[in-house]
Amino acid sequence: MSFAATILTLYPEMFPGPLGVSLAGRALREGKWRCDPVQIRDFATDRHRSVDDTPAGGGAGMVMRADVLAAALDSVADARPVLAMTPRGAPLTQERVRGLARGAGVTILCGRFEGIDERLFEARAIEQVSVGDYVLSGGEMAALVLLDACIRLLPGVMGAASSGDDESFETGLLEYPQYTRPATWEGRTIPEVLRSGDHARIAAWRKAMAETDTRLRRPDLWERHEGVRVPSPSGARRHDGNE
Incomplete structure (x- = not known):
């Protein structure tokens, strides 16, 4: 069974992106892992396909809506862990990467704008993960980092089993x-x-x-x-x- 990566994003064209070349790209073509980007906007219910709204309490920017994101998550729900890429998350570690790589895959939620309505994290089992103490334009680049770290550890991707030791x-x-x-x-x-x-x-x-x-x-x-x-x-x- 291959490692399955489902990515919920507003920019599905970013995947597999750089993961389509080099070791990860070869592993993708060989079926060692699967990349399934999902367009979050497909789960919006209004005619404008809105996925965000103004922050409660005021402030700059927009916040991603819990109802739209929950519908997207529920559409792909399975036994795989769900991770949200956010600077408010716990730092990603090699130990966590190894744990994920040993599993059947991961579902990744890519945030945008000012962040995600906190009620989503209260209502769904989502692990919040950060790739560093800096801010990106969105979670997609962080998702690519996480996936690259996992894919290289899959059996047969790096060649010699001891390559990463x-x-x-x-x-x-x-x-x-x-x-x-x-x-x-x-x-x-x-x-x-x-x-x-x-x-x-x-x-x-x-x-x-x-x-x-x-x-x-x-x-x-x-x-x-x-x-x-x-x-x-x-x-x-x-x-x-x-x-």
Whole structure:
């Protein structure tokens, strides 16, 4: 059974988009996953096909209507988890991605405008998810990020089953630095340990570099990894969004 992705959106033409090329595109053509965009506007009931209205209490912008979104969601309801892409959601993690990739698929609701009527989240079982501490024009780009993260973990998509084991976040750390030929470039040489052929030394170096880079670049990850509070090093660059 393939991984099924149903995307509720005002812009179904955005899918599969970039997921139609490279590894994800090949997996789509091979039937390893399925992409089913659904036009939310099809569930509007007035002659203007309205999906939004002015905010209760006043304010700028428009808010997506709960009744229209509920009708769209109910039309595709099944046992798959329903996620809404919103900056108010819980941060997406590699652990959550792995959990989703092990399942039968996901239904994704893409918000637009000022957001979604809160009553929808009270009335339906919807997991709110954020891909970073920044605001996008809509949930579609965030949905593409989430789906790409899931699809690459599906069996047979990356090739070798171990391809993703040492990547950033898989062990709670950032990935160690990578190098390849030429051995010397612009006066910079690949670290000697990586040219030594000593697998034990290489493994130890990679572990040490992963720990050092995580501590310096992402002290928040390092704190969770170590279970203790570590002060941010002076001048360390912190990432609050996605790299």
